[in-house]
Amino acid sequence: MHPVFRTCLQRLALGIATLWVVSVIVFSMFELLPGNFAQAVLGQAATPEIVENFNKRAGLDRPFLERYGTWLTGAVQGDFGLTFGSLTSAGTQARTVASVIMPRLENTLFLAAAAAACSVPLALGLGLLAALYRNSIFDRVVNAATLTSISFPEFFVGYILMLFLAVQHPWFYATASVDSTTSFWEHLARIGLPVIGLTLVIVAHMMRMTRAAIINLLASPFIEMARLKGMPPSRVIWHHALPNAWAPIATVVALNLAYLVVGVVVVEVVFNYPGVGQLMVDAVQSRDIPVVQACAIIFATVYILLNLSADIIGIATNPRLLHPR
């Protein structure tokens, strides 16, 4: 079996084991959290009777292992169950967790893809140029600028962008309120400010990693050899230096892409974008256990797949990584 393929399978198997551990941890966490859905949503209005009735309906009065078992058997078949918010004894259109998460996941992936499309080429390009012209004014300016932008909290960046680019000069939409009726182009236009904000925040990490990886490589003997052979600088970079640099670069890009899917709650709140981060926070606050479980599994899967892709890219470009010493 091709060694890369074998590594893939090993990693996937490990990934599934990780998912199982995540689900157990998240489920157990809810046992520790006080309160339940009825109390969290109704607040003051939840009498003990209401809470009891809800618990019966949601099956929360059954023992822990039984509940987890039921959830697990459903989950492996792709059925994440019904959200607590829609449970009813008389309703026929109870909302499945999948139907609640899907549209938001699509939105999040759309935003992540757009932000990645802007930020990854920019980061790689800037990192490459900064490495080539290291210690020049260009290098210092780019470093300072990106470090400054990553130091600002995202909501601050978001508000500043909103102020200058939407309110004072109406070049962009102020909020990214999209729904199922929004056309593709309007959706793209509306996420303009969030994409700019996210780019500002993640470019620094990828750019500096690229720069460091390439600078490190440019000092190696084989690069010196290539130059001494008389190769043009572009070929030295593309053919000899970059392939060795892809492994660390892919890792850091994967990390940032995973962050774009999983961690942009603040941007979602500031721009009112209906994504999966806001959903997760709301679900935790209202103790909507099925939704939180499903979100946790999805996030873990995203991380695992992206890490796997980063490893594959690294190995494919640098077969030495197949056998770590």
Added chain:
Amino acid sequence: MHTLEEMKKFAAKGKMSRRDFVQMAVAAGATVGMAETMFTAAQASDPKRGGHLRLGLRHGNTNDTLNPWYYPDSSTQVMFWGCLSNSLTQVSDKGDIVLDLVEAIDSSDNTTWSMTLRNGVTFHDGKPLTPQDVLASYDYYMREDSESPMKAIFSDIAEIKADGPNKVTFVLSAPNADFPYLVSDYKAPILPVTSDGGVDWESGNRTGAFKLESFEPGIVGRFVRNDNYHFDGRPYVDSCEVRGLPDVTARTNALTTGEIDWMAAPDLKTLDLLGRNPNLEITEVVGYAHYTLPMLMDIAPFDDNNVRMALKYAIDREEIVEKIFLGHALVGNDDPIPTSVKFGIDPEPRHSYNPEKAREYLAAAGLESLTVDLNVADAAFDGAVDAALLIRESAAKCGIDVNVVREPDDGYWSNVWGVKPWSASYWSGRPTADWMFSTAYLSTSSWNETHQSIPRFDELLYEGRAETDQAKRAEIYAEMQQIVHDDGGEVVLVWNTILAASSNKLGHGEIAGNWEADGLRIAEKWWFV
């Protein structure tokens, strides 16, 4: 000196300038914001039809559901009650009963209520309103496994029966003169009955001013005018969309850039700046809503009334109104019934900041000094934690050490409210004295947040419900308010105002003060000028 009503008439006819109106209204006790709102409302032009209204609410959650058991915040309340449904009655902006789905209510003894359903009311699908719909709806709220907060309130209904093709009779287990108010609640809309005797709450097919076009929970709700609505002429707008924008900055920016036409709850700190925008109007009303600091009367040291009174006098309410609410609140007097509600009084002596009286009460309790915990979070009301810190300072000068414990918002209502001896809370208030007292002060109520158990109070409550003589009722409720004021564990801190900001393109009449968004029916009542 003119009364407020006369002034409004002058303003409507253009005989009084805005400046004079505001000056005199402020002299009468309104804030500048409220006076401006009243002037604009009085001047309101004739409503025009048409337009698409976009509302920006401060709540919006993926858990929002059409199920009336769960209408916890303004998102579901405005969308699924205000736009989509009706209850049997409504409460007007002055606190009177407005007949909604019923056109007549009769009762000779306050125990048997005979209601005649309004002629010509249909659901959105054309099906006419029948007594079976009312029976099935109330059964949905009252049945054994109901999770509706109305179940406790309707527990006094002994029997409901249909009386012919358009009459419904409610028989109560004890007389209650305020019953027509109870059926106006937004948690009790009338739903269509299904073939198996249940109710259809999921399809959105109801009797309201708008039909449900689409609904994405936590994102947007879209509604289209119901041309068969039983209030002639209403709604004025053709359609509306309702969005939740919980982040106040996003909501404000959406309004200033024109993405929405109306926003709830602008930020107090930047309200003046927002008001300077020539395209926007700030509206402010005071209703029944108030913020409280309930003390559990069955836990020491709060079981001694002298300690409770000492604390009531140790709070500087004016300072809190000025510094925390920036003037957008009215000082409370430990009485949950506002004077705008029938039978509301202002109990004497007024509880304001008085370190000497506080020390006297402490001495009467046999204490030289006192240390208490005050457990608060901003989940109770915005500014609760800061208010608690101010109380700490003002109480220190009375020899009372108030230890402010900041609790997390998450789980506040299960772990802190009703559990810790002194915490913070809020009430949207009720249009009748009996309803407010029954909800939060009756010893057997589940929401009795001070664990009050005063036999005389409970006795008076049941008497008040049965009494038909208005003068006697006034005496009863006055005594009850005095009891809560003098002996109760409730600190009614302030009456909060309901603030909103909207585009100048919108016109409106008098704004209701019972709930936000013009009594939750803003989409039905407002128009584009």
